Amino acid sequence: MSSLQHVNPRVRGIRAPPHSRLQRLGALKPFVKVIDVSSGDPHRAGMKPITFVRQVLAVCLLPQLLEENSLPLDVRLRARRLLEACDGGSVGSYTASSGMLHVRQSIAEFITRRDVGVPSYAEDIFISAGFQRALMVVMKLLARGQEETQTGVLTPMPCPHTLPALLDEAGVTLVPHQLMEGRGWAVDLDELHRALKTARGRCEPRAIYISNPGNPTGHVQDWKSIEEVIQFAAAERLLLLVDEVYQDSVYGHGREFISYKRVLFEMDEEYLETVQLVSFHSLSSAQVGECGLRAGYMELVNIDPEVMHFVETMLCTDISTPVTGQLALDIMVNPPKPGDLSFDTYTREILLSRATLSQNAQRAQEFLNDLPGMSCQPAMGGIYLYPRLHLPSEIIEKAKILEVEAGVLYCQMLLEEKGVFLGSGIFYFLQR
Amino acid sequence: MSSLQHVNPRVRGIRAPPHSRLQRLGALKPFVKVIDVSSGDPHRAGMKPITFVRQVLAVCLLPQLLEENSLPLDVRLRARRLLEACDGGSVGSYTASSGMLHVRQSIAEFITRRDVGVPSYAEDIFISAGFQRALMVVMKLLARGQEETQTGVLTPMPCPHTLPALLDEAGVTLVPHQLMEGRGWAVDLDELHRALKTARGRCEPRAIYISNPGNPTGHVQDWKSIEEVIQFAAAERLLLLVDEVYQDSVYGHGREFISYKRVLFEMDEEYLETVQLVSFHSLSSAQVGECGLRAGYMELVNIDPEVMHFVETMLCTDISTPVTGQLALDIMVNPPKPGDLSFDTYTREILLSRATLSQNAQRAQEFLNDLPGMSCQPAMGGIYLYPRLHLPSEIIEKAKILEVEAGVLYCQMLLEEKGVFLGSGIFYFLQR
16 A cells, blocks of 8 residues: 555655654663753643633533632632633534634733723734644735745744744745844844845745744843834835734843834834734743643734635634633633732732742853853843853864764764753754 | 735635635624534534533643542542643643643553454554644645646545535545435445546545545444445555544444444455554544534554654644643543443433434434425434435526526525525535
8 A cells, every 4th residue: 555655745844843853862862751841831841820710711611610619709700701602601612713702802902901002903813723823824824926936034043943844834935034142132123134135036025023022032122122123014015923922921120021013003104004013922921821722812903804804714724722722811811800809819820920930030041151151141031041052162173073063963962972952942053 | 015915826715614704694684693503513502511521621720629529539530640641730731742642542442442452552543633633634644746646535425514625725636426315325336436437637546535424424334335445445545534523423223333443454464454544533523522622633554654753743833732622532532431430420421412412313304304395314323414405496497597506596595585504515415
């Protein structure tokens, strides 16, 4: 039988993400266990779930708990409201392909509060089974052309480690723009212009991807930097794709999270009515960290109604977002308020989570900077640090003799001798 | 700004599924509400969730319930075991891309019991966020070639209403083979040969898709029919893709569910060691019906290890399956056993669900057969009936005058006058 022997040649080109390749490698080496720290998974790393989120979800799954007096009244009231929003009153029913309207409304209200009154509308919010599914929908809409007419997306280096594979699968060209390590991995305007100029003729740049707070850099942009990027996108007619997943986790001294949308809406009319912006957020963010429940959303700003229709159509043919994830999104964006029974516990947990993140980032950065050959910029937000490794001269010499790249040799030796596998972040680092 | 104005031409070709188009139409007509009955969603239709499933999930989400004495002990023990299988002891962590090993083992044990001892192995089981995601992975592996060399998949008519769009997105050609209405929508061997012969030269048929129990026909194959299909697939070197999602819902007199794998393993060596088989199952099946939790799985039989590797790689780049769905799968395939505290409740609920399905199928079929111009084969399993509509002669006359297709006219009139929208099932019906 040979019907599946010769797989799709395009599929042959897909490389498994590092953690999968590692499982295979790990099996060949005398190591006891593979500990995967590549996925940015707060609960796996020991962070505790937010009690209010879990209590409400438990009641939604088992509605007999609505009568359970040992659970706070606001938990049960919230669960009742969410169950009323589910078809058939059950989390076991499918939802509309863009997500539950009730949850989309909660998200729009959250964004309006967050952006100090800038209006947000439920019909511009699209819920998906994780932020990457939403991003893929937009990428598939953007993708067109071949070679020099293929869609290009300006992408920061370093970038989220899953992004290059996603762009490749969508059929768009990655146009790298280098972040400025010396300035804490800031976005640099001259570098954006340089990257764009180099790309033209090679592909057709149609969008720019920004991660703020930065994954994996920990950089948090200020108002001025965001404004510059918006002006650049406007001048070059680029769609702005902003990963704002770590918006709840800014701890850098004097920094706060400012959304691209908020900045855009304080700019002149020529910008605020024309710049096309898609902002992404996720349930897998640092504070709630419910990666396993799978939900995220995007807000579309200044996008043509006809394009919005295609977004909806594509979500229809995609996976319907898990209902438990959608309900958790609702709780994430609409947590207990002052005066609610669960407010104190919720606030204590959020503050603890923020303090833990901030302290861990500080300690890890100090530790890295104390290591010989390592240096690391401080993080201002998010859950990643991005250190620089200065290769030892013996490695560089040895690599010359063996005629291999020094970085590759170093990584191989680190894996074989110490059992530490460096993933794609470092991979980009070495490529420079 | 025009960066997103011109969407990907391939995307322009995608039509929204009927229920989405209907929402738009509904908004233009004087109807109060759209009731969508197209998705086969048991909970939306009022079926109750299985208590044991929901109790265990509630405890997994809110581990403080482990100490809740009002919940049965077997519920709490099961939840404890499942939480131990989650990374970081939390349903909030990502899992391996092929699914949690613990759940894959439970599934393999279930299949071995179901198939009266035919062995099944966890490494051949791949969990995905719903059966369609798994099917898409296989289709993408199968897809290759253009026009006369493009992969073709023999597909029953009628078929699951989401299947044609999925095949199209994967880039494979749908090769229709007609099911035999007069024999309760049975698969016919001569028709398979005819379909294959017609397809050759037009595409390269590499697989055959079978739905058993049939979606949307309600037909359940017997041993001999399954054996014939396997022999056909073997002789023509076709990969067998078997949708066995409704395996838990067979109620036709004298019928039982028999898996393709079980039949294969009682055939001669020339078959059992060579026929490539993929069997799909889902949490959205009739009895458990947890569509909103999103999980399904496939078992791969006689597939080349190298191909298995690509399956894993593709699942890596797909969405990680929601953990609540994976845990529900575990409970579905490993329900309470005799002697367990929850056994009686569980058994009562399952029997009630089966009786409801069987009686509803019977009543609906009788009702349809009593309508003028309608006839309907009895269903033996699953959750669908597939009636035949004999168009009134006035419609046929009117259509001639208007120079439109009679079936299209009938559907338009039914929608505009009665507010009933016939979906893609009937669409295929009219195409014959």
